[in-house]
Amino acid sequence: MGFSLKFHYCLVSVMVLLPALCYSQDYFVRSRATYYGSPDCLGTPSGACGFGEYGRSVNDANVAGVSRLYKNGTGCGACYQVRCTNPQLCDDNGVNIVVTDYGEGDHTDFILNPRAYARMARSNTAAQLFAYGVVDVEYQRIPCRYGGNKLQLKVHEHSRYPSYLAIVILYQAGKNEIQAIEIWQEDCKQWIGMRRAYGAVFDMANPPQGSISLRFQVSGSAGLTWVQAPNVIPSNWKAGVAYESDIQLE
Incomplete structure (x- = not known):
């Protein structure tokens, strides 16, 4: 009987708290x-x-x-x-x-x-x-709305081809937040984390050669998810240029 009452109390608590958790953003x-x-x-x-x-x-x-x-x-x-x-x-x-x-x-x-x-x-x-x-x-x-613009990755002006790459995230739509960015390392077949230098700027010394694929760890209503952007930055990238992706993080 004691177990039953405790379970009932927990269930009621969850039912009371759940609407607040679901709608607190509103x-x-x-x-x-x-x-x-x-x-x-x-x-x-x-x-x-x-x-x-x-x-x-x-x-x-x-x-x-x-x-x-x-x-x-x-x-x-x-x-x-x-x-x-x-x-x-x-x-x-x-x-x-x-x-x-x-x-x-x-x-x-x-x-x-x-x-x-x-x-x-x-x-x-x-x-x-x-x-x-x-x-x-x-x-x-x-939610952020940018009239159909896809997510863009701008190569920061302080980048130095090919030894240092810093990127800035532009036109990030929706209500999600980017927690981390990883870059695909083809030679060792694994994702390597970029450093959050500050704000929306992520960087890496000695980035991979060739076109660059990224993936973003995104937090939102669905929890933490990964979104990939293959070959989003060309092999001959230039500082100060923004490259449009084929994705949007809504």
């Missing part, structure tokens, strides 16, 4: 947001994610730096809906942003570029919103 989380100075209201090409110029204009130039959501770089490229909570000043839908940088403010999760910060405001109230400097917000994770 809830808004309360936080605070501020903005950073920018003469052209765009992002910065020197962001901690390593996106460069892509980080200035991606997502119609609505971008943000984050603190704890940076997640040691795995949060780079994630998309969030952020809306401030002052009903007199703030638009109900807020703004959809892409994480391109790391930053810490006054107990803030988001440091938005001026363009994104202004888009949280109602019509003709942006100046008042900027005057606050820091505002209460609520946010939720949303």
Whole structure:
């Protein structure tokens, strides 16, 4: 009888907790947001994610730096809906942003570029919103959408052919996060891990010769999975060039 009661209690606990686990991603989380100075209201090409110029204009130039959501770089490229909570000043839908940088403010999760910060405001109230400097917000994770663009791998400008390869992940759609990248080593027939240098930048000294195949360890609603991109970077790769894959991590 004691075993039966204990089992019943555990079952009830699981049934109570399961809906919360399944739907927690759909809830808004309360936080605070501020903005950073920018003469052209765009992002910065020197962001901690390593996106460069892509980080200035991606997502119609609505971008943000984050603190704890940076997640040691795995949060780079994630998309969030952020809306401030002052009903007199703030638009109900807020703004959809892409994480391109790391930053810490006054107990803030988001440091938005001026363009994104202004888009949280109602019509003709942006100046008042900027005057606050820091505002209460609520946010939720949303899928990134890039209008049919496939995942791209940009060879970082610091790469040196053929002895050092660094890549940056661009146009990562959906809500998944890339935890690791491995490169196929043909001579020994095995996958070798690349180092996460910082942000969305992965690198390797003495990469394999010939065209390069990669696989990505992706975390999402299905748990951890591996996705392969064969021959995604050509044998004569060049620093600064972005190569489009045939995959998307949605």
